[in-house]
Amino acid sequence: MTTKIEDEEVPLLCSDCFVDEGLKIDAMHSGLEQDGPCPNCKSTSGRKLTKALINGVAWRFFVGGTTIRCKYGAAPVIQFNEHRYGRSDISPSPWLKNDIKLIEEAAKIGFFHYGPRLWMVGEVEPLKDLQDPATRPNIIELILKEYPERSLSQDEAFYRMRVCPERPDDPAEYDSPPIHLAGKGRLDAPGFPVMYGSQDIDVCVHECRATAEDDLYVATLKPLRTLRLLDLTHVLKEDVTEFESLDMAIHMLFLARSHSYDISRSISIAARDAGFDGIIYPSFFSLIRTGGHPFETTYGLSLRRYHPEAEEYAKAFTIPNFALFGRPIEAGSVRVECMNRLVLTQVGYRAHFGPVTY
Numbered sequence: 001m002t003t004k005i006e007d008e009e010v011p012l013l014c015s016d017c018f019v020d021e022g023l024k025i026d027a028m029h030s031g032l033e034q035d036g037p038c039p040n041c042k043s044t045s046g047r048k049l050t051k052a053l054i055n056g057v058a059w060r061f062f063v064g065g066t067t068i069r070c071k072y073g074a075a076p077v078i079q080f081n082e083h084r085y086g087r088s089d090i091s092p093s094p095w096l097k098n099d100i101k102l103i104e105e106a107a108k109i110g111f112f113h114y115g116p117r118l119w120m121v122g123e124v125e126p127l128k129d130l131q132d133p134a135t136r137p138n139i140i141e142l143i144l145k146e147y148p149e150r151s152l153s154q155d156e157a158f159y160r161m162r163v164c165p166e167r168p169d170d171p172a173e174y175d176s177p178p179i180h181l182a183g184k185g186r187l188d189a190p191g192f193p194v195m196y197g198s199q200d201i202d203v204c205v206h207e208c209r210a211t212a213e214d215d216l217y218v219a220t221l222k223p224l225r226t227l228r229l230l231d232l233t234h235v236l237k238e239d240v241t242e243f244e245s246l247d248m249a250i251h252m253l254f255l256a257r258s259h260s261y262d263i264s265r266s267i268s269i270a271a272r273d274a275g276f277d278g279i280i281y282p283s284f285f286s287l288i289r290t291g292g293h294p295f296e297t298t299y300g301l302s303l304r305r306y307h308p309e310a311e312e313y314a315k316a317f318t319i320p321n322f323a324l325f326g327r328p329i330e331a332g333s334v335r336v337e338c339m340n341r342l343v344l345t346q347v348g349y350r351a352h353f354g355p356v357t358y
Contacts, residue, residue: 014038014046022353065354072122084110127249174219175329278324292317
C-alpha cells in the first residue's frame with residue numbers, strides 16, 4: 001500500500017512538456033513546485049504533475065473545455081477513461097497531438113467523443129411537461145406539494161442592489177420596480193412586481209450585470225414579519241432516474257437562460273396564489289460564483305443525485321436568491337436597515353481552457 005501511494009505521488013510530466021498554451025497555463029497553475037528536472041522533458045522550471053494532477057488537467061481542458069450548454073442542460077463533447085487507453089478517437093488541432101499522447105501515456109487513459117445520456121440535454125419528463133402549457137399546471141401543482149416552505153425571520157438580513165438609482169438615499173428606490181415596469185425578470189410578470197435580493201453581495205453584483213463604470217448602491221433589508229417562502233433550492237430525495245426527476249427539472253430550469261422565464265413566472269404566480277410571500281431560488285450565477293461545473297456525472301450518473309453526500313454536494317454549488325412578491329417595502333413587510341454605496345475596487349477571473357477542434 002505504501003509503495004502504491006508513493007508511486008501516485010511521483011511526477012510524470014511538467015507544465016513545460018506541453019505545446020498548447022492553454023494546457024501549459026493550466027498545468028502551471030495546478031502543478032507542484034518541486035526541485036529537479038522533469039522526468040519527461042528535463043526542464044527544471046516547469047511545475048511537476050503527478051498522475052492525479054494530469055487527470056485533473058485533462059478533465060478541465062478536454063471535458064470542461066468542450067462542454068456545450070443546450071436549451072436546457074449541458075454535456076461535454078469529449079470524455080476519457082482508462083478503458084479507452086490506446087484507443088483514442090478524437091481529431092485534435094495539430095499542435096495538440098503530441099500533448100495528447102503525453103497525457104495518454106502518463107495517465108494511461110484514452111479520449112473519445114462522448115454520447116451523453118439524454119437527460120443531460122433536457123430529456124427530463126417533468127421539465128418537458130413544464131414547457132408544454134397544457135401540462136404545466138400539473139407539474140406546478142406537484143412543485144408546490146413537494147418543495148418545502150422556509151421561513152425568513154425578522155432577524156435575517158439580505159441585500160438588494162441598485163445600479164445608478166435616482167435617489168440612492170430613498171428607501172423606496174430599493175423596493176420592487178413599479179408595477180408598470182414589471183415583466184422583464186425571471187420571476188416577475190406584467191402587473192406582478194417582484195423584489196429580488198440575496199444574502200451574497202457578490203451574486204447581487206452578477207445579477208445586476210454591474211460594471212466598473214456603474215454607480216452602485218446596496219440596501220440591507222430585514223423582514224418586519226416572518227415571511228413564508230417556497231424553497232426551490234431544496235434537494236428533493238426521489239426514487240426515480242434523472243429522466244423522471246422533478247429535482248433535476250427545477251435544477252435545469254434555473255440554470256437556463258431567458259427562454260425559460262415564462263415557466264418560472266408561472267411558478268411564481270402559483271406560489272403567490274398559494275399564499276407564499278416569495279420564493280427562494282437558485283441563482284443563475286451559482287456555478288460562476290462557486291466554480292462548479294454544470295451537470296457533473298460519473299459514468300452517466302448525476303453527482304447531484306448519486307454522490308455519497310448528494311445534498312451537501314448540491315448545496316456547495318448553489319447560491320440561493322430571494323424573490324419577494326409585490327412591493328414589500330411599500331406594503332410594510334420589509335424594512336431598509338441601511339443603505340451604502342458599493343465601490344468595486346478589484347475584479348478577478350478564474351478560467352480554464354479547452355480545445356478548438358476535436
